[in-house]
Amino acid sequence: MALLTQSEKKKGISTSQGIAGAVVVMVVGLVALGSRYNFGVTEYVQFVLDGLRAGAIYALVALGFVAVYRVTGVINFAQGAFIMLGPMITISIYEQNWFPSLRLNLFVAALLAIAITMVVGIAIERFTLYPARRALPLTKIIITIGAYLAVQGAALLIWGPQGHVMPAFSTLALADESFRFAGLLVKAQSFWIWSTVAVTLVLLGLFFERTRTGKAMRACAVNRFAAQLMGIRVDTMATLAFALAAILGALGGIVLGPVTRPTYDMGLDLGLKGFVAAIIGGLVNFQMAVLGGLLLGVLENMWAGVTQAGFKDLFAFVVLIVMLLIRPRVLTGPEAEGEH
Numbered sequence: 001m002a003l004l005t006q007s008e009k010k011k012g013i014s015t016s017q018g019i020a021g022a023v024v025v026m027v028v029g030l031v032a033l034g035s036r037y038n039f040g041v042t043e044y045v046q047f048v049l050d051g052l053r054a055g056a057i058y059a060l061v062a063l064g065f066v067a068v069y070r071v072t073g074v075i076n077f078a079q080g081a082f083i084m085l086g087p088m089i090t091i092s093i094y095e096q097n098w099f100p101s102l103r104l105n106l107f108v109a110a111l112l113a114i115a116i117t118m119v120v121g122i123a124i125e126r127f128t129l130y131p132a133r134r135a136l137p138l139t140k141i142i143i144t145i146g147a148y149l150a151v152q153g154a155a156l157l158i159w160g161p162q163g164h165v166m167p168a169f170s171t172l173a174l175a176d177e178s179f180r181f182a183g184l185l186v187k188a189q190s191f192w193i194w195s196t197v198a199v200t201l202v203l204l205g206l207f208f209e210r211t212r213t214g215k216a217m218r219a220c221a222v223n224r225f226a227a228q229l230m231g232i233r234v235d236t237m238a239t240l241a242f243a244l245a246a247i248l249g250a251l252g253g254i255v256l257g258p259v260t261r262p263t264y265d266m267g268l269d270l271g272l273k274g275f276v277a278a279i280i281g282g283l284v285n286f287q288m289a290v291l292g293g294l295l296l297g298v299l300e301n302m303w304a305g306v307t308q309a310g311f312k313d314l315f316a317f318v319v320l321i322v323m324l325l326i327r328p329r330v331l332t333g334p335e336a337e338g339e340h
Contacts, residue, residue, distance in 0.1 A: 030302045037306070042183040047305045048298050053190045053259070055297020056197045060252030061274025062281060062289035063200065064245035069283050070221035071241040073137060077144045078124050080271025081151035082117050082249025084264065087257035088155060089113035089250075091164045102172045114250045120151065121246025125239050133235070148267070155264035163261030166254075176258060193255045197290065200251065204286055217241065221284070273316045279323045 031044070061079060068076040093109035124147045129140055168176035170188040177188035208214035219227040220237045228234045252270075253262070260266070273296060280292030296316060304312035 030299070030306050039306070043305070044302070046184055047302045049184060049186055049190070051298035051301030052294055053187075053193055053297070054301060055277075055294035056193045057252050057256045057270065057293070058273050058277040058296050059197050059290040059293030060200065060248050060255075061270055062277035062293045063204065063286055064248040064252075065275055065278035066281070066283060066286055066289045067244045067248065068241045069278070071217050071224075072129075072140075072238045073224075074129065074140045074144065075137075075275070075283075076242070076245060077141065077271060077275070078121075078147040078151065079245060079249050079274060080267030081148045081155075082121060082246045082267070083253040083256075083270045083274075084155060084262070084267035085117045085120060085151070086110075086113050086250030086253030087166055087262040087266075088159055088164065088253075088264070089116050090254050090257065091166050091262065092159075094167075102167070106167065106169070106172065110254050113254060114247055117250035118243050118246045121242045121249075122239055124151075125242035129242075130235065130238075133238075148271070152264060152267065159264055161264065163263045166257035166262060168258040169255075187259070189255070189258050193259075196251060196255050200248065201286065201290055213237075213240065269313065272320065276316050276320045276323065279320070 061083060064079045064082065065076060068074055068079075090106075090109045090113040093112050094105050097105060099105050099108065124144075128143050128147050132140060132143055135143075165174060167173055168189050169192045170177045179186045179188065208218055216227070216232045217237050217240065219230065219232055220234055224234050227237075252274075253266070256262075256270075274293065277293035277296050278289050280296065281288030281290070283289075296319065300312055300315040303315040
């Protein structure tokens with residue numbers, strides 16, 4: 001999928017080389033820490049499998065960050081709201097039991113949840129960011145944070161502070177199917193998550209390569225001013241980028257729903273980790289964003305396994321601090337970094 005300009009390809013190569021070196025160092029350090037517990041190959045493979053499940057969700061969130069950043073130059077911290085809205089709306093609609101078939105109920109509920117979340121994403125861009133389109137990048141970031149807090153507050157009023165239950169896709173019950181082989185345990189929902197990320201990445205490639213709208217969004221990503229001179233409506237492309245980010249966020253939250261208990265505030269943690277994954281990938285490369293999400297999931301899960309489960313979130317935020325120290329101007333937009 002040729003989604004990148006030549007400069008972005010070079011940036012991606014250098015980024016991937018840096019990531020590879022850092023990953024090797026981290027893995028060696030984590031294995032060394034785990035040696036005190038006499039972990040074997042089976043334990044580490046289990047850590048990797050569990051980490052890939054979480055990492056796939058981070059990847060979907062990161063794709064939303066990249067979609068908006070490439071077109072608008074804005075880091076959209078409202079992405080966390082989309083992750084939360086997907087499963088919460090799905091659960092609410094599913095509980096109405098509109099159809100006799102539970103599977104059809106869940107499918108329709110998920111589709112409607114994605115559509116409603118997309119409308120929310122469009123509304124956020126149209127009513128908050130569009131009026132401030134000439135503001136500084138940092139101002140726009142603060143606006144997205146405010147939008148997230150507003151949506152989260154509304155969610156608290158609608159759904160309350162308690163966790164909700166979403167059925168597993170395979171069993172349509174609280175208990176999911178489990179597969180055991182060679183001492184490893186894999187939940188059936190993990191396969192739904194991994195396949196969702198794979199299909200999403202393929203569809204994104206087709207969208208940006210084969211459709212006029214996708215090509216127009218790519219042109220905005222390369223040079224928004226030149227794209228405008230060519231007759232492309234840049235503001236419309238920005239709205240579509242937010243719609244796409246909302247779809248990706250809702251999709252990630254929905255496939256994650258059966259694994260956890262969705263709550264009104266689940267988007268904060270997942271949104272920040274998706275942001276970390278996007279930064280690891282350079283914020284402009286969809287494939288690298290997916291790789292960043294998967295790596296983050298695996299490494300943080302290994303970290304929790306060799307230390308304590310309560311330290312799991314610490315790893316991601318340490319990585320965030322390090323990445324911001326390496327790229328301190330990432331919050332000021334792509335022009336400041338010379339990316340486009």
